[in-house]
Amino acid sequence: MSALPEISLLFEPRGVAVVGASPHPDKVGHKLVDRILDSRYPGRIYPINPKGGEVLGLPALRSIDEIDGPVDVAAIAIPAERVFEAVQACARKGVRHLLIITSGFSEVGNVAEERRIVSFAREHGLRVVGPNIFGLYSAAASLNVTFGPRGIQPGGVAIITQSGALGVAMIGKTAVERIGLSAIVSVGNKADVDEADLLAYFREQERTKVILMYIEGVRNGVRLVEALRATTSRKPVIVIKSGRSSRGAVAAASHTGSLAGSDAIFDDVMRQCHVLRADTVRDAFAWCKLFDAAPPLQGENAVIVTNGGGVGVMATDACEQYGVALYDDQQALRETFAAAVPSFGSTKNPIDVTGQAGEKEYGACFAAAAKNPAIHAVIALLCETAMVDVSRIVPMLQEAERDLRAAGKPMVFGMFGGATIEAQVEALKQGGSSAFTDPYEAVQTLAALYRFRRWSQLGLRPPDEVAIDAGRIDAVAAAARADGRRFLLASEAQAVLEAAGIPRPQVRVCRSMDEAVRAAEAIGYPVVLKVVSRDILHKSDAGGVALDLDDRQEVLDAYEAILHNCRARVPGARIDGVEVCEMVAKGVETIVGARRDASFGPVVMFGLGGIYVEVMKDVVFRALPLDRREAAGMIEQIKSYPLLLGVRGERRKDTGIVIETILRVGAILQRCPDVSDIEINPLVVYEQGRGARAVDARILLAEGQGGGGHG
Ligand code: COA
Numbered sequence: 001m002s003a004l005p006e007i008s009l010l011f012e013p014r015g016v017a018v019v020g021a022s023p024h025p026d027k028v029g030h031k032l033v034d035r036i037l038d039s040r041y042p043g044r045i046y047p048i049n050p051k052g053g054e055v056l057g058l059p060a061l062r063s064i065d066e067i068d069g070p071v072d073v074a075a076i077a078i079p080a081e082r083v084f085e086a087v088q089a090c091a092r093k094g095v096r097h098l099l100i101i102t103s104g105f106s107e108v109g110n111v112a113e114e115r116r117i118v119s120f121a122r123e124h125g126l127r128v129v130g131p132n133i134f135g136l137y138s139a140a141a142s143l144n145v146t147f148g149p150r151g152i153q154p155g156g157v158a159i160i161t162q163s164g165a166l167g168v169a170m171i172g173k174t175a176v177e178r179i180g181l182s183a184i185v186s187v188g189n190k191a192d193v194d195e196a197d198l199l200a201y202f203r204e205q206e207r208t209k210v211i212l213m214y215i216e217g218v219r220n221g222v223r224l225v226e227a228l229r230a231t232t233s234r235k236p237v238i239v240i241k242s243g244r245s246s247r248g249a250v251a252a253a254s255h256t257g258s259l260a261g262s263d264a265i266f267d268d269v270m271r272q273c274h275v276l277r278a279d280t281v282r283d284a285f286a287w288c289k290l291f292d293a294a295p296p297l298q299g300e301n302a303v304i305v306t307n308g309g310g311v312g313v314m315a316t317d318a319c320e321q322y323g324v325a326l327y328d329d330q331q332a333l334r335e336t337f338a339a340a341v342p343s344f345g346s347t348k349n350p351i352d353v354t355g356q357a358g359e360k361e362y363g364a365c366f367a368a369a370a371k372n373p374a375i376h377a378v379i380a381l382l383c384e385t386a387m388v389d390v391s392r393i394v395p396m397l398q399e400a401e402r403d404l405r406a407a408g409k410p411m412v413f414g415m416f417g418g419a420t421i422e423a424q425v426e427a428l429k430q431g432g433s434s435a436f437t438d439p440y441e442a443v444q445t446l447a448a449l450y451r452f453r454r455w456s457q458l459g460l461r462p463p464d465e466v467a468i469d470a471g472r473i474d475a476v477a478a479a480a481r482a483d484g485r486r487f488l489l490a491s492e493a494q495a496v497l498e499a500a501g502i503p504r505p506q507v508r509v510c511r512s513m514d515e516a517v518r519a520a521e522a523i524g525y526p527v528v529l530k531v532v533s534r535d536i537l538h539k540s541d542a543g544g545v546a547l548d549l550d551d552r553q554e555v556l557d558a559y560e561a562i563l564h565n566c567r568a569r570v571p572g573a574r575i576d577g578v579e580v581c582e583m584v585a586k587g588v589e590t591i592v593g594a595r596r597d598a599s600f601g602p603v604v605m606f607g608l609g610g611i612y613v614e615v616m617k618d619v620v621f622r623a624l625p626l627d628r629r630e631a632a633g634m635i636e637q638i639k640s641y642p643l644l645l646g647v648r649g650e651r652r653k654d655t656g657i658v659i660e661t662i663l664r665v666g667a668i669l670q671r672c673p674d675v676s677d678i679e680i681n682p683l684v685v686y687e688q689g690r691g692a693r694a695v696d697a698r699i700l701l702a703e704g705q706g707g708g709g710h711g
Helices: 028-038 080-093 111-123 164-176 195-204 221-232 255-259 262-272 281-293 309-322 330-337 359-371 394-406 419-430 439-458 470-482 490-499 513-523 552-569 628-637 641-645 655-671
Strands: 015-019 044-048 073-076 097-100 127-129 135-138 143-146 154-161 181-186 210-215 237-241 302-306 377-383 411-416 507-510 527-532 545-549 577-582 588-597 601-608 619-623 675-685 692-694 697-701
Touching: 015 028, 015 080, 015 143, 028 044, 028 143, 073 080, 080 097, 080 111, 111 127, 154 164, 154 195, 154 281, 164 181, 164 210, 164 281, 181 195, 195 210, 195 221, 210 281, 221 237, 221 262, 221 619, 237 262, 237 281, 262 619, 262 628, 281 439, 302 309, 302 359, 309 377, 309 411, 309 439, 330 359, 359 377, 359 394, 377 394, 377 439, 394 411, 394 419, 411 419, 411 439, 470 490, 470 655, 470 697, 490 675, 490 697, 507 513, 513 527, 513 552, 513 577, 527 552, 545 552, 552 577, 588 641, 588 655, 601 628, 601 655, 619 628, 628 641, 628 655, 655 675, 655 692
Parallel strands: 015 044, 015 073, 073 097, 097 127, 154 181, 154 210, 210 237, 302 377, 377 411
Antiparallel strands: 135 143, 135 181, 507 577, 527 545, 527 577, 588 601, 588 675, 601 619, 675 692, 675 697
């Protein structure tokens, strides 16, 4: 137990008290004692009730103070207004963990009381799970301290759920689906203990093979990301999150904000943490069951064994869609399966014994797959035919699966047919197999193992640091603040980009024709000339802009024309000079942004830029800090990635500079606390080796007074 974090006492307590234990069978406090007894918890159980008496044959103590012996967990099921007093008594007794079942706290606006309880508890060394929870089950302690169903089956799946009702329903459903639990914890209002604390325990605990989380809202996303990263490098984590809507995006001030629907960020951050996100409880359970029961995937070569060509093709399509790699060494396949497959069948993957084959030929294929070490997973498909007595096939399939598992190979079943087949699928499921009535589902479930394996091999990297001049950026921000602004002017934004080392068009302010020509020659033709004057807001209208100047003479003419036009059209304007800018050539327009997300803290965005950015919504997000490979992953994730690879004979674009820009934009948010939003649109990207140009940048400062110093 010493390698486990302190929270392990929550799952392996030496004694459990139930505050509010009642002799009345319909009360929560009664059910809690009943479930503890039913689960055969071997430690001491202390029902607490001020009236004394007995609860389910156990003597009830009038107060926690009367407990004689260690008690690490107290489940509290008394009305909200009495909870604080009970927590005080628990602190006196030296209880370590509280399961506050009681509702009526922050979820109904009673925030102050919840805070009072949690701060008192923390000050006295107690951790609080809840309030507003259904309790906890721990296979390690053989302890069910919930008011949910009895008879929870032990196994390797740990469930953390924010929803109580769904959690209770999940317990029932796991029993139906034959999924064994190592633990289930309801976190409710997450006033103290949250997913990150629990992940710290489950990732160490040997009996937990896979962790399933149901999340409604993320409170401390930065902590959650850290905990997830530390966990997924060791075991799979599956998450179901409700609320795919984009609440919170409405009031956003920039594209980055309006594109950053909370769910889009959540989805991308989960991917970044190598967490498998399930859309439905059904998918999540299917994945959990396979992760728990099957050996880990040793390699990527799957074979499909089928007695029907059509389902074989469907499964092949599904493999392509979900990223399951099919073993493709034709000679090895022939050698492995020739003896098992009838002459009219096929040893090409899918291995097709055809509808004419019987149980013997079909079964022989699994034995052959078990023996070949180059095969790593088996997808067994079966159609109801006259040649196979499906009603007798389950024992053979179960034996085949045992042999395959013993050889380290996961197996999934996709069986299609009438009532008899469906009954066999059910029988397989009850026996602990991953069996489905649809080949797609079978493949999709196996695909979860593939994704986890690939992520595990990839590993997670430490963040990459980039050097930026944060002091200069802070000074720019401070000057804007002093001017009473939360947004930066174009020239200020340019200064920030320069301080961050982000490539932007070259610009020089010149005060004479000679200077302008020298600047144009240093920058390289073509160039653009623009008047610099605080009195001229609309430069083009005043004739203060000249584009696409190709040589010295054009620059001289344009310089003269600009001064002439501006003096004529805006009489008395103070002209500070003329800006000579690099003329930005066409390239792929991308967008790079960063903002502070309410859940995950600073996040960066990358996507297809230009004026259609909000229509295309082809953007991805990542939480900071970031490493270069992850930034490269962002680029590869967008749908328009082929544009950066080059289409129709174009050369590959300079993605290296995009990666660098993403990291630098992220670094600004990390190191300059007063900057809240950055959006470079477009970042025009050129061919490999030719870089990119940040043409336009919008930068906002934090709401309120803003920060100072470097984070
Ligand atoms: N210490 C110990 N026992 C106490 C006590 C105290 N300080 N104060 C009261 N009790 C006893 C009561 O006397 C009663 O026992 P009795 O039946 O012998 O009289 C028992 O504790 C329960 O108190 P009671 O007032 O009857 O409350 P209740 O059982 O009706 O409701 C809760 C208590 C916690 C169940 C209720 O307040 C609640 O929050 N329900 C929602 C729970 C929920 O849904 N949680 C989220 C799930 S996801």
